[in-house]
Amino acid sequence: MSYGTMSVDERRLLPPAVAVSTVAFALRPPVGARLEDAASEASIEAGTDPRNRGTAPTLWLPLVRRTRPPFEGRWALPGGPIPWDETLVDTALRTLQDAVMRRPGYLEQLYSFGAVERSAEAQRLVTIAYWALFGERDLSAPLRPDSEPSATHDPNVAWFSADALPKLAFDHAEIVAHALDRLRSKTAYSTVAFRFLGDSFTLAQLREVREAILGETIDAANFRRYALSQGHLVETGEKTSGTRHRPAKLYRFRERSTSPHGEGTEDADANNAQHTVRNSA
Amino acid sequence: MSYGTMSVDERRLLPPAVAVSTVAFALRPPVGARLEDAASEASIEAGTDPRNRGTAPTLWLPLVRRTRPPFEGRWALPGGPIPWDETLVDTALRTLQDAVMRRPGYLEQLYSFGAVERSAEAQRLVTIAYWALFGERDLSAPLRPDSEPSATHDPNVAWFSADALPKLAFDHAEIVAHALDRLRSKTAYSTVAFRFLGDSFTLAQLREVREAILGETIDAANFRRYALSQGHLVETGEKTSGTRHRPAKLYRFRERSTSPHGEGTEDADANNAQHTVRNSA
DNA sequence: GCAATAGTGTCTTTAAGACATTATGCC
DNA sequence: GGCATAATGTCTTAAAGACACTATTGC
Numbered sequence: 001m002s003y004g005t006m007s008v009d010e011r012r013l014l015p016p017a018v019a020v021s022t023v024a025f026a027l028r029p030p031v032g033a034r035l036e037d038a039a040s041e042a043s044i045e046a047g048t049d050p051r052n053r054g055t056a057p058t059l060w061l062p063l064v065r066r067t068r069p070p071f072e073g074r075w076a077l078p079g080g081p082i083p084w085d086e087t088l089v090d091t092a093l094r095t096l097q098d099a100v101m102r103r104p105g106y107l108e109q110l111y112s113f114g115a116v117e118r119s120a121e122a123q124r125l126v127t128i129a130y131w132a133l134f135g136e137r138d139l140s141a142p143l144r145p146d147s148e149p150s151a152t153h154d155p156n157v158a159w160f161s162a163d164a165l166p167k168l169a170f171d172h173a174e175i176v177a178h179a180l181d182r183l184r185s186k187t188a189y190s191t192v193a194f195r196f197l198g199d200s201f202t203l204a205q206l207r208e209v210r211e212a213i214l215g216e217t218i219d220a221a222n223f224r225r226y227a228l229s230q231g232h233l234v235e236t237g238e239k240t241s242g243t244r245h246r247p248a249k250l251y252r253f254r255e256r257s258t259s260p261h262g263e264g265t266e267d268a269d270a271n272n273a274q275h276t277v278r279n280s281a
Numbered sequence: 282m283s284y285g286t287m288s289v290d291e292r293r294l295l296p297p298a299v300a301v302s303t304v305a306f307a308l309r310p311p312v313g314a315r316l317e318d319a320a321s322e323a324s325i326e327a328g329t330d331p332r333n334r335g336t337a338p339t340l341w342l343p344l345v346r347r348t349r350p351p352f353e354g355r356w357a358l359p360g361g362p363i364p365w366d367e368t369l370v371d372t373a374l375r376t377l378q379d380a381v382m383r384r385p386g387y388l389e390q391l392y393s394f395g396a397v398e399r400s401a402e403a404q405r406l407v408t409i410a411y412w413a414l415f416g417e418r419d420l421s422a423p424l425r426p427d428s429e430p431s432a433t434h435d436p437n438v439a440w441f442s443a444d445a446l447p448k449l450a451f452d453h454a455e456i457v458a459h460a461l462d463r464l465r466s467k468t469a470y471s472t473v474a475f476r477f478l479g480d481s482f483t484l485a486q487l488r489e490v491r492e493a494i495l496g497e498t499i500d501a502a503n504f505r506r507y508a509l510s511q512g513h514l515v516e517t518g519e520k521t522s523g524t525r526h527r528p529a530k531l532y533r534f535r536e537r538s539t540s541p542h543g544e545g546t547e548d549a550d551a552n553n554a555q556h557t558v559r560n561s562a
Numbered sequence: 563g564c565a566a567t568a569g570t571g572t573c574t575t576t577a578a579g580a581c582a583t584t585a586t587g588c589c
Numbered sequence: 590g591g592c593a594t595a596a597t598g599t600c601t602t603a604a605a606g607a608c609a610c611t612a613t614t615g616c
Contacts, residue, residue, distance in 0.1 A: 015299070081296060109392065221569080
């Protein structure tokens with residue numbers, strides 16, 4: 001029996017198909033991106049928004065509108081089927097990049113979802129979910145810069161605040177919730193927070209990232225003591241200026257090579273195949 | 282083109298198939314199970330072994346010998362393809378149960394593996410790995426008790442010490458390493474260790490479980506203080522006897538309903554779809 | 563000087579490691 | 590009584606929260 005000529009009922013009985021979906025976080029949408037507000041269903045455009053300078057209070061993520069059944073018209077996570085010759089990670093990267101024209105700075109597998117009722121109409125779908133992170137430097141320039149930068153948006157790709165998501169296709173709402181949990185728990189023991197920021201940053205910015213992710217305020221003095229003790233920060237020697245208060249030192253992130261003395265605290269799941277994604281450009 | 286009449290080359294170009302594999306740990310092999318030693322390739326039988334009383338110093342896990350290509354003859358993790366109408370968890374449980382005739386007390390998704398070179402010969406295979414845990418009470422009686430309990434072993438199923446595994450099929454060695462990591466890191470913040478033990482146990486037994494998993498000794502006094510402070514232990518009122526030293530109090534495990542006062546420390550990934558598996562019998 | 567944030571110092575609480583001391587059942 | 594382990598207590602150190610205080614810029 002041929003794949004193409006099957007009826008819907010026959011499709012249901014096939015072995016499950018596999019696809020990859022990715023929850024990609026950023027502290028702000030990229031300049032020029034299409035924004036959507038789930039409540040009003042109105043779309044605006046990023047760029048002149050004052051939130052783009054400084055740290056946004058919420059996390060943003062890109063979604064893709066489905067153009068065919070099942071769940072036609074609904075918003076869904078970027079993703080797609082796995083070609084026979086492509087790594088899971090590569091499929092995640094490629095589909096995400098096709099949607100938002102940018103490469104994330106970080107990518108990590110999240111969880112696999114495969115409940116039988118995922119898609120009642122069609123062939124059963126097992127989804128391997130990834131989560132990704134766009135840092136400040138990843139958001140700057142689109143990979144394929146349009147000659148008219150603000151005009152030709154794909155109307156089926158938009159950025160949403162994680163606080164106000166629309167009704168999602170499949171069980172993608174569950175996947176997003178899972179990704180948020182993972183992001184929150186990872187900030188406790190890993191260095192993901194750094195990846196949201198640019199090459200240099202102040203301690204206040206780093207603290208604000210943590211506050212945005214955790215959703216609670218942190219004592220600035222204690223945070224400073226903790227952050228500096230971790231050994232990941234190097235002073236650049238420069239300071240901020242133009243503020244109407246005391247200027248702050250700028251720091252750079254450095255992967256700690258070996259701990260000064262003693263065992264050193266390993267990443268709680270260092271073997272979980274995390275990926276730092278770098279542009280080849 | 283029909284599924285059944287494809288050549289090997291044609292199979293390679295198909296969308297990946299999905300399967301489930303499970304790493305199942307126990308502190309000792311079940312009585313009557315077939316044991317294998319990877320080094321000597323000799324198989325013995327569990328039962329009279331003194332290790333079966335008291336806590337074993339290493340972890341054990343069941344493997345299944347493959348009876349067809351690819352990797353024919355190699356040992357592999359219990360598992361199999363996912364039927365269209367079965368949950369991922371259920372597939373993991375069913376295939377594990379078919380292999381070892383017992384239900385694990387705990388099951389949790391581990392990670393999904395899908396490198397392109399996983400199986401060079403046949404259709405590409407994406408494996409969703411689970412890890413499971415057999416507690417003392419799960420090891421006692423086989424689900425389908427043979428009339429001749431020690432005779433009819435499936436020769437293609439055996440238990441191995443995690444320290445001395447044979448060469449495994451596919452990338453299953455990597456999966457086992459992953460599962461060991463997860464088990465170790467989970468004992469730090471969750472209550473998995475309890476699940477290796479029976480209904481009641483002494484603090485020394487609980488400590489020995491942690492020592493076996495972590496591979497290092499723990500100060501008995503400090504461990505006692507910590508364990509009791511977690512609020513998961515209830516005295517049964519009974520004591521051990523027959524030892525030639527001071528008898529120890531017996532404790533029972535209790536899921537902490539709410540913390541006595543304050544927020545309470547959540548499980549670091551409470552939403553990771555863990556499963557407590559109980560027999561319906 | 564004032565506003566506002568950067569950065570420092572100190573006190574307290576809590577958790578954990580090291581280790582000495584007492585308790586108890588069995589021989 | 591002596592052995593072996595259970596159970597308790599004490600001292601020390603490290604980390605983290607609370608919070609007062611000082612420093613430095615722009616206005």
